[in-house]
Amino acid sequence: xxxxxxxxxxxxxxxxxxxxxxxxxxxxxxxxxxxxxxxxxxxxxxxxxxxxxxxxxxxxxxxxxxxxxxxxxxxxxxxxxxxxxxxxxxxxxxxxxxxxxxxxxxxxxxxxxxxxxxxxxxxxxxxxxxxxxxxxxxxxxxxxxxxxxxxxxxxxxxxxxxxxxxxxxxxxxxxxxxxxxxxxxxxxxxxxxxxxxxxxxxxxxxxxxxxxxxxxxxxxxxxxxxxxxxxxxxxxxxxxxxxxxxxxxxxxxxxxxxxxxxxxxxxxxxxxxxxxxxxx
Amino acid sequence: xxxxxxxxxxxxxxxxxxxxxxxxxxxxxxxxxxxxxxxxxxxxxxxxxxxxxxxxxxxxxxxxxxxxxxxxxxxxxxxxxxxxxxxxxxxxxxxxxxxxxxxxxxxxxxxxxxxxxxxxxxxxxxxxxxxxxxxxxxxxxxxxxxxxxxxxxxxxxxxxxxxxxxxxxxxxxxxxxxxxxxxxxxxxxxxxxxxxxxxxxxxxxxxxxxxxxxxxxxxxxxxxxxxxxxxxxxxxxxxxxxx
Numbered sequence: 001x002x003x004x005x006x007x008x009x010x011x012x013x014x015x016x017x018x019x020x021x022x023x024x025x026x027x028x029x030x031x032x033x034x035x036x037x038x039x040x041x042x043x044x045x046x047x048x049x050x051x052x053x054x055x056x057x058x059x060x061x062x063x064x065x066x067x068x069x070x071x072x073x074x075x076x077x078x079x080x081x082x083x084x085x086x087x088x089x090x091x092x093x094x095x096x097x098x099x100x101x102x103x104x105x106x107x108x109x110x111x112x113x114x115x116x117x118x119x120x121x122x123x124x125x126x127x128x129x130x131x132x133x134x135x136x137x138x139x140x141x142x143x144x145x146x147x148x149x150x151x152x153x154x155x156x157x158x159x160x161x162x163x164x165x166x167x168x169x170x171x172x173x174x175x176x177x178x179x180x181x182x183x184x185x186x187x188x189x190x191x192x193x194x195x196x197x198x199x200x201x202x203x204x205x206x207x208x209x210x211x212x213x214x215x216x217x218x219x220x221x222x223x224x225x226x227x228x229x230x231x232x233x234x235x236x237x238x239x240x241x242x243x244x245x246x247x248x249x250x251x252x253x254x255x256x257x258x259x260x261x262x263x264x265x266x267x268x269x270x271x272x273x274x275x276x277x278x279x280x
Numbered sequence: 281x282x283x284x285x286x287x288x289x290x291x292x293x294x295x296x297x298x299x300x301x302x303x304x305x306x307x308x309x310x311x312x313x314x315x316x317x318x319x320x321x322x323x324x325x326x327x328x329x330x331x332x333x334x335x336x337x338x339x340x341x342x343x344x345x346x347x348x349x350x351x352x353x354x355x356x357x358x359x360x361x362x363x364x365x366x367x368x369x370x371x372x373x374x375x376x377x378x379x380x381x382x383x384x385x386x387x388x389x390x391x392x393x394x395x396x397x398x399x400x401x402x403x404x405x406x407x408x409x410x411x412x413x414x415x416x417x418x419x420x421x422x423x424x425x426x427x428x429x430x431x432x433x434x435x436x437x438x439x440x441x442x443x444x445x446x447x448x449x450x451x452x453x454x455x456x457x458x459x460x461x462x463x464x465x466x467x468x469x470x471x472x473x474x475x476x477x478x479x480x481x482x483x484x485x486x487x488x489x490x491x492x493x494x495x496x497x498x499x500x501x502x503x504x505x506x507x508x509x510x511x512x513x514x515x516x517x518x519x520x521x522x523x
Contacts, residue, residue: 011522048365048368048369049368049369050365050368050369050523051521051522051523052519052520052521052522054521067368067374067517067518068373068374068518070371070372070373071371073369073370073371074371076369077369078365078369080362080365082362083361083362084361084362084363084365084366085361085363085366086289086357086361086363087361087363088293088296089292093292096288097285097288097289097366098366098370100284100285100288101282101285101366101367101370101371101372102370102371102372103281103371103372145366
């Protein structure tokens with residue numbers, strides 16, 4: 001279990017994360033959603049000890065996560081937003097370096113590397129230098145590297161950014177598969193359908209503060225399970241209804257063009273976060 | 281274990297860039313040897329100037345080799361590639377990462393010095409380079425790797441590394457007992473230059489080359505730099521809030 005309590009991070013006068021309190025259960029697939037600059041990456045960076053909090057603490061299974069605490073760090077693996085790896089190494093070397101940093105046996109490193117590169121379709125490129133790989137391949141390699149060590153907790157900061165639709169689906173399947181093995185996953189993403197499809201619960205963060213935490217389904221239900229998009233004056237406005245009948249009744253009384261659909265997490269995001277941004 | 285991992289990383293880097301590293305280690309010292317040692321033929325302390333110059337160039341090569349092996353690489357890893365993040369999140373104790381970097385850097389410095397010794401071998405100078413000389417070279421390499429590590433942690437941009445070379449390495453190369461003895465410097469300035477690590481490393485390697493034992497003061501100076509900069513590096517990596 002991960003417990004984040006009163007987590008605050010300031011960069012000079014700027015507060016990136018403010019008094020964040022969260023609990024993520026073991027085996028949970030948890031999403032951190034928010035607009036650009038909301039503090040998602042800063043939170044992930046503090047959870048990977050790259051940044052140290054200004055205030056507050058992070059506990060993993062009741063023990064504080066610090067740079068000195070190798071035992072707790074062993075449970076963690078991170079996929080950062082940037083391609084944070086040696087650009088002058090080959091794929092094989094990147095994987096071996098990771099294995100060595102986590103004290104894996106040479107035989108296990110070799111076997112795991114084969115398996116993961118094969119699974120992700122990178123095996124034929126294993127001797128290529130990272131610098132020469134495409135963005136999508138680098139992203140896949142980072143995922144392979146993170147899974148190399150069978151982490152108990154996987155922190156994913158925009159893991160599918162830059163991937164094509166097929167690779168993204170492939171990655172979703174992989175993440176579901178590893179989550180099924182009781183791996184706790186914390187995901188930040190801009191793809192709302194990704195969060196809705198994968199996450200057991202999501203937290204909406206805005207300006208460094210926690211706005212809401214719940215399952216995607218409950219968030220959607222609280223807004224209204226049915227959405228009607230109305231096209232007026234070159235703009236699309238959405239209205240939300242609890243029942244299908246209410247939505248149909250609303251459309252009947254409309255004069256303009258409209259369509260009905262299921263509400264999704266993006267609607268929740270736009271309604272909760274978008275409005276507050278627009279007010280500003 | 282973590283130290284071995286870093287040394288493995290340094291070894292893969294060395295294998296990959298073998299020719300670049302070897303050439304870079306040889307070009308400037310070779311130029312100095314040709315220009316000052318062979319081109320401008322002179323004597324120093326009653327013997328060929330080359331006998332004075334070679335130990336100085338060897339000490340300077342351990343400095344530049346170690347410094348460049350760590351400073352440039354670490355700045356790029358920390359600020360550009362963000363590859364240091366991979367180490368930060370791993371269970372490898374960070375002090376072991378630092379020790380590995382320092383030893384790896386020093387070995388690169390020794391490699392640069394060995395290249396020079398191979399180049400000057402045919403000259404038959406009669407200078408002595410033994411285990412003790414290599415011990416001093418290793419210690420000097422440790423000092424400059426640690427300085428490089430500290431500076432790369434303090435760097436704001438990965439382009440700062442070449443600036444550190446201009447501000448620190450180049451002045452030391454010329455002032456610290458490499459090309460001329462610090463004894464010829466004016467009093468006051470001489471004392472300051474004498475407590476710089478390269479001055480002591482050059483003096484000790486030169487002393488050993490002429491059959492003398494290294495002085496305790498020189499070793500004390502080098503060890504002091506090593507301890508101070510190691511503590512700064514360790515403190516940085518464990519305590520710095522925004523790496």
